[in-house]
Amino acid sequence: MMTKFKRSLAATVAVLGVLSVGLGAAQADDSAKDWSTIRIGSEGAYPPFNFLSPSGELQGFDIDIAKALCDHMKVKCDFVAQDWDGAIPALQNGKFDAFIASMSITEERLKQIDFTNKYYNTPGALAVAKDSTIADLQPASFDGKTVGVQGSTTHAQAVEKFLPDADEKVYPTAEEYQLDMANGRLDGVSDDIVVLSKWLESEAGACCKILGSFPADEAIYGKGAGIGLRKGDEKLKKMFNDAIVAIRADGTYKQIQDKYFKFDVYGK
Template sequence: MKLSTMVCALCMTATLLGSVSAQAAEGKKWTTVRIGTEGAFRPFNFTKPDGTFDGFEIDLYKVLCKSMQVTCEIVVQPFTGMIPALQAGKFDAIMSGMSATDKRRQVIDFSVPYSNSGQTFATLKNSPLAKLPDTGMRFSLTKDEAGAIKELDKIKPALQDKVIGVQTASIAATFLNKYLQGVVKVREYKTTEEHDLDLAAGRVDLVIVVVN
């Protein structure tokens, strides 16, 4: 699909169905679009030392907004409150590495995907957990849940009582609560940057991160 046919849908990722319908009925002319992002989720979006934003989604929104000939404004919002802030009208769209889950679809609408990323356990190089079975292999919970669960069973003994850091309200947190409850201890953080720091400091054994 050519970029020109994707522009409107992508930029309006995660806009509310009701809101979009109402604005379309009123014939609203979009001149400014406010985009909510976390600014702390590499490589999708992050804040540089000088306070400016960078990342894949930052580059993407600039291209899309230029193509639509609208002015776009970034609004920084913690991920845990991203959807409530959208519903409250703090911004018009979300671009913040948000996966389109069934639960989220109950309250917001999603564009066509602009990224397809997996997630993986990450630990320190000198950790015994760096050599878990099937390291480097990919498994899909959507296409082959039974097969993925079988692989998880292989590593459960090694993960028993280990502390895993995840971002609050993320699909990683949902994954741990569903598939590893009672096996691992989950420690939630507001940002992925915070759990990375605790991993480096030895306060958690593993974290779950995005991998392309």
Template sequence: MKRIVVLIALSFLICTGAAQAKDWTKIRVAIEGAYPPFSQVSPDGTLIGFDVDIAVALCEAIGAEPVLVAQDWDGMIPGLLARKYDTIIASMSITEERLQKVDFTKKYYQTPAKFMVKKGIIPQFSMEALKGKVIGVQRETIHDKYLTDIYGKTVEIKRYGSLDEAYLDVEAGRIDIVMADSVALMEGFLSKDKGADYEFVGPDMVDPKFFGPGIGAAVRKQDGELKQKLNEAIDTIRANGTYEKIQNKYFNFNVYGE
């Protein structure tokens, strides 16, 4: 009798597991929508940008329907863990701290961080030149952590929900510097008319301790099959020219890195 009960229980667990297994024909993707050119919301309310096109291409390579979910940056990982979506494709760097909560695919791009200032404010970059300056950064990002750990005792840090908010304050003179991904700063501000009087200062910031090996798609730790499918899809779009086509739509240089 005990053996029969055990066999019935095992059969139930196997059937339950099979019922819960995902076929990944539909993948819900979290995207910020406030980080041009990687993601932004068009006038008609559609999510557009490099991250969006990459997400769609990866889903197509898998054979899955992409379902895009707009999500504020602060709630990205909590939303993933709460199963609001299946993956985050939102310019999220792979770091040891984040790996404690979620898993990541291999990188799908990698660009350095930079400081952006009004021309003439810092004629020669140094730690001394930054002393007393107010630096804006998007909160809860790798840039926030880097700035806090490396320059926190030298500068005043002002944190924002999005880079657009930081841009408004640097234009208004309420902050002196903005720190962010170099491509985001170039495409979101420096390349526009309002950016004509601003420039990059200082070195490329690429310390792996803070910035990790690049930008990846985040998944829940238990979703190893999805991670594998996304990794294979990254290889596919890199090999068949899709990645290059998307890259060239937004940039005139290699964003994948070495």
């Protein structure tokens, strides 16, 4: 028994040693890699930040920012459409090298992946029907009311915290909760204020109005939207961070921002 235990222990130590070397090599590979081609994942279902054109091409603010960053870094970027719920595992497993899809930098996500500095930061808000009797964002006003949100988002967490008595209904995409809201199946919906504002400007969003915005709770919303990266890809992280600073300094960021918004989305 002792012999088997010792052999098992030795084998375990050997495996751990190999894994340790492998992890070290992976980090060293990032330092040596030229990153001449970068695969970028994005959701494609969160307008105006990211969406799919009729031909299936990824477009939107996130995508234009990504292309500007790639141009500054002088690298070739290939884009991959990725469902939101599977984004972090897909990034970890190497389906793409960076995820640029309005993902907030939160402590919980930082346990799994790394992030660049923010590239924008806008508040979360809640919209209701134009004829709604709900007058404010007080918890009592939403007692027994149904609020739609996209799953696995900071906005879902905000509803849980700020409207604990509401019945939260989770959807895979923003487009799906918007459809239910327009058809009168929900009492309210929560999302980024820009996403809601753009939706309300459309024919589909003519049903509704913004009731108000939630407090900027960093424990929920994090430090803004950043570019998701694998742990250990430090060279790539620096490349992106330097490029974010550069496109803000040379006016490229503002040109892209003004294409989609009438106000500064970078935040403080």
